[in-house]
Amino acid sequence: MSTDTSDLPSSKLGTKSHWDDVYANELSNFEEIGDEGEIWFGEDSIEKMVEWVQDYIPISPTPSILEIGSGNGTLLFAISQAGYDPTHIFGVDYSEDAIKLSRSIGVTRGEGSELIRFEVCDFLQDVPRGEDGQEEWDLVLDKGTFDAMALAEKDEHGRSPADGYPSRVGKVVKREGFFLIVSCNFTEDELKEKFANSETGLEYHSNIKFPSFAFGGHSGNVYSSIALRKP
Numbered sequence: 001m002s003t004d005t006s007d008l009p010s011s012k013l014g015t016k017s018h019w020d021d022v023y024a025n026e027l028s029n030f031e032e033i034g035d036e037g038e039i040w041f042g043e044d045s046i047e048k049m050v051e052w053v054q055d056y057i058p059i060s061p062t063p064s065i066l067e068i069g070s071g072n073g074t075l076l077f078a079i080s081q082a083g084y085d086p087t088h089i090f091g092v093d094y095s096e097d098a099i100k101l102s103r104s105i106g107v108t109r110g111e112g113s114e115l116i117r118f119e120v121c122d123f124l125q126d127v128p129r130g131e132d133g134q135e136e137w138d139l140v141l142d143k144g145t146f147d148a149m150a151l152a153e154k155d156e157h158g159r160s161p162a163d164g165y166p167s168r169v170g171k172v173v174k175r176e177g178f179f180l181i182v183s184c185n186f187t188e189d190e191l192k193e194k195f196a197n198s199e200t201g202l203e204y205h206s207n208i209k210f211p212s213f214a215f216g217g218h219s220g221n222v223y224s225s226i227a228l229r230k231p
């Protein structure tokens with residue numbers, strides 16, 4: 001049975017005030033002791049996502065890269081360190097302190113990380129725009145953001161704000177571009193059902209395998225990840 005975004009019980013992880021508190025705290029820690037904050041899904045997820053990017057996205061011609069819900073920016077810093085042009089890398093998040101934090105980390109890290117652009121944007125309300133006004137990217141990334149959105153409060157008809165997410169994602173992926181998502185709330189099949197359809201214009205391309213667990217005769221993955229392509 002597939003998990004509908006409306007089936008998930010709402011939780012504080014689906015509220016902006018939760019993420020504002022998280023990043024206010026991470027920002028003050030960074031300013032006080034230089035701690036860059038939590039690596040959501042762990043180092044392993046960053047390594048695996050960067051490996052996927054290196055396998056499928058050529059460094060030249062320079063690809064444009066967007067992360068939706070970029071948090072402290074760790075994934076984008078890793079992609080830039082892998083050789084991708086930081087001036088074409090863009091992170092958006094609806095929490096202002098997340099943006100302040102990622103900008104500060106970029107400046108402190110230097111070596112090009114300071115050239116990555118981070119801007120406040122509520123992706124469910126607004127369209128992220130590149131410096132030259134662009135609205136489509138060669139590669140769009142989501143690490144835990146759809147998961148957070150799917151835990152938001154439903155409206156009086158039981159609809160989740162996250163229901164509109166897949167079609168918004170479809171609009172910001174360029175033709176022949178990719179969308180790569182890692183999730184802890186949805187299985188691979190559920191991600192395929194939500195993102196690979198005529199509404200998004202995306203097709204399933206590949207997956208990233210994460211370690212699996214076995215419990216009570218059932219097995220599954222801790223995280224799921226698929227990549228989709230716009231033909």
Ligand SMILES: C[S@@+](CC[C@H](N)C(=O)[O-])C[C@H]1O[C@@H](n2cnc3c(N)ncnc32)[C@H](O)[C@@H]1O
Pocket residue numbers: 019038039040068069070071072073074075092093094095098121122123124125142143144145148149
């Ligand atoms: C689980 S965290 C992951 C952060 C980051 N991707 C990482 O891996 O560290 C989810 C992120 O999504 C952001 N977020 C949630 N809803 C959003 C929305 N509607 N628009 C933009 N960002 C959003 C939160 O502020 C938070 O930074």
